Amino acid sequence: MSDKDLERAQAQEAKEREQLEQQQAAEFSESMDKVENALTSSEAFIENNKNMLLMILGAVVVVVLALIFFLKSHNETKKEANDAIFKAQSWFERDSFQLALDGNDDFEGFIDVAKNYSSTPAGNLACAYAGLCCKNLGKNDDAIEYLKKFSADDNLVSPAMYGAIGDCYFDANDVKQAESYYNKAIDSKNDLIAPIYMFRLAMVHFKNGENAKAAAMMEKLKENFPRSTEGRDADRYIEYFQNKK
Numbered sequence: 521m522s523d524k525d526l527e528r529a530q531a532q533e534a535k536e537r538e539q540l541e542q543q544q545a546a547e548f549s550e551s552m553d554k555v556e557n558a559l560t561s562s563e564a565f566i567e568n569n570k571n572m573l574l575m576i577l578g579a580v581v582v583v584v585l586a587l588i589f590f591l592k593s594h595n596e597t598k599k600e601a602n603d604a605i606f607k608a609q610s611w612f613e614r615d616s617f618q619l620a621l622d623g624n625d626d627f628e629g630f631i632d633v634a635k636n637y638s639s640t641p642a643g644n645l646a647c648a649y650a651g652l653c654c655k656n657l658g659k660n661d662d663a664i665e666y667l668k669k670f671s672a673d674d675n676l677v678s679p680a681m682y683g684a685i686g687d688c689y690f691d692a693n694d695v696k697q698a699e700s701y702y703n704k705a706i707d708s709k710n711d712l713i714a715p716i717y718m719f720r721l722a723m724v725h726f727k728n729g730e731n732a733k734a735a736a737m738m739e740k741l742k743e744n745f746p747r748s749t750e751g752r753d754a755d756r757y758i759e760y761f762q763n764k765k
Contacts, residue, residue: 601637604628605646617653634666644670648681655684660692679708683717695724715741715748726761735761 607627623629630650637643651667686701722737742754
């Protein structure tokens, strides 16, 4: 090969290498833009994931638990409690949270059901409803109080409630307590709930400027729940956290 041929080959190789580097840079930039857009507003993040959580709670708490509790109702007190909560539930499902919470002259709201029928399954369920109503109304302290009163042994409902309590603390700017309850939701190792709150906790770390912690949480999410929606996107968030100054 002549010197000119060698120079042309080297020039072509350099050009191709430069084009490859430009392409890789463009792909990286595009990937980072997607992550940046997802993280631009922590309020938007909380709002989007709150809707997801409420959907889960709606499907689990409202339908499954209500059905179980109602099927177990045998005595008159339990029947009265079930009848009392029914109308409040219908208003909750229409997003009329204040009305569902307080009730009116025609029916008892969740607050009264929780108070007047505290010994019944429906009264217990009313605490969960009342907490979610207060949460949607921005009454974080009241929401926490009612959500903590609700008791459930179910491995889906309990972690979802822990997460909801964590959200209330986060909204109230009590990050330490929020992290505590997010970790309780994560410790359940529930395939549906835990990934959501691992992702949420990573975002909390990121918002606090703890990028290394955020990346570590996403690594844990990727390792433990690779098939989850959050786990499938973990790599690009990890890369973003590690490169963000």
